[in-house]
């Protein structure tokens with residue numbers, strides 16, 4: 293092992309000796325490629341203290357100065373996106389074209405943050421009362437923590453960091469320990485773009501680092517993305533410690549296919565959204581709900597497309613789907629294939645043991661398709677987060693809608709149909725935060741906001757876009773009167789608007 297990955301605190305690579313560290317794999321070869329330092333409580337304190345020291349100057353920096361850094365960062369990120377894509381592929385495993393897609397969506401969020409001057413305008417009411425003007429201003433919260441998952445090591449940090457710093461906050465980012473290098477690359481680019489030291493700090497580690505941020509009195513807010521049990525824990529612990537928290541959790545996304553849909557388009561979408569990034573996307577389609585009588589035909593079309601997918605090392609341009617992120621995750625996902633079989637689902641395509649274009653020791657699982665999946669089976673109830681797609685069959689639209697709405701998750705969903713009335717009814721009735729109409733992965737553009745419902749999000753504010761600016765600011769309202777002798781005199785009555 294040659295490479296050591298460490299924190300970025302106060303604009304510098306951390307020079308200390310870690311008490312603990314973790315292994316970072318190359319999922320395509322199964323080998324350990326780096327060690328990553330795990331922060332102890334004292335490194336958490338160091339990072340928060342650097343962010344606190346940087347705060348006064350950064351919150352007072354002009355909007356022009358703050359957005360100039362964001363514009364410069366956007367240019368650097370665009371120029372060096374190829375390097376970042378390779379870093380993502382080497383630690384996460386996703387194919388490079390997919391990593392490039394992640395970066396493109398990240399850039400959207402940087403571009404949105406470049407509009408901070410527009411977003412941070414307050415309101416002004418002249419003569420709210422006689423001689424009194426009232427106006428509002430949006431101010432930063434202070435030091436904020438961002439805690440991100442392994443599956444989008446660049447995009448998810450960039451859902452939050454640009455908006456947070458545009459608003460005048462300073463940040464401690466705790467990326468996933470499974471693929472930590474993208475966060476360091478981003479922090480280094482921000483430094484090159486002119487971001488002052490300490491405004492963005494990267495702290496690597498696990499639960500110890502997360503708990504340290506959740507309990508630190510100087511951290512005012514937490515933006516978290518990860519699995520539902522941890523999201524719930526982060527929300528409860530963070531709010532119990534008096535912080536503002538948005539905690540985005542896991543998902544089980546249903547794609548409803550009505551009998552009038554174009555089944556070739558629906559099958560293309562199910563395969564793309566089910567197996568892209570090996571199913572390790574919170575917006576992946578994991579359940580196709582086939583409304584009678586199209587089940588047999590749709591399953592045959594999906595299976596046919598799967599047989600032509602090329603699985604291999606993500607750095608090879610011919611690969612369409614890469615390996616899973618770690619051996620432990622591979623084992624967990626594979627155990628669901630066994631569970632699906634023993635619970636009586638029909639295994640239409642078995643991805644275990646498929647031939648791949650890559651090293652035998654990689655964490656491979658080919659695309660897997662189950663049919664006749666029932667709601668009580670664990671392959672339906674659990675978020676598998678791998679290339680395992682289930683098809684559930686229902687007799688009609690009402691049963692399809694009921695299935696989606698009964699599910700505890702509510703991140704994304706899609707409907708495939710040629711009937712505008714049915715689609716309109718579905719978008720109105722479905723209890724899910726992000727809906728696609730003939731669009732399988734409806735990740736909102738950067739000028740809307742991203743967030744699921746129910747167990748897919750804890751807190752009341754979605755990520756990025758207008759709600760991101762709302763999350764990272766607090767409003768102050770000023771009621772002002774300039775001296776006017778006609779309003780002198782004592783008055784104990786409650787202030788009225790006259």
Ligand code: NAD
Nearest residue numbers: 440441442467468498499502518519522540541542543574
């Ligand atoms: P995870 O919950 O294991 O980890 C997320 C973060 O929490 C990481 O930084 C990790 O270090 C930290 N963490 C892990 N265990 C912890 C603990 N016990 N206490 C405190 N912190 C802990 O998630 P993951 O496996 O990295 O990512 C995949 C999950 O994220 C999936 O469930 C996926 O659906 C979800 N996700 C959701 C969204 C969304 O927008 N809703 C987006 C991407 C991923």
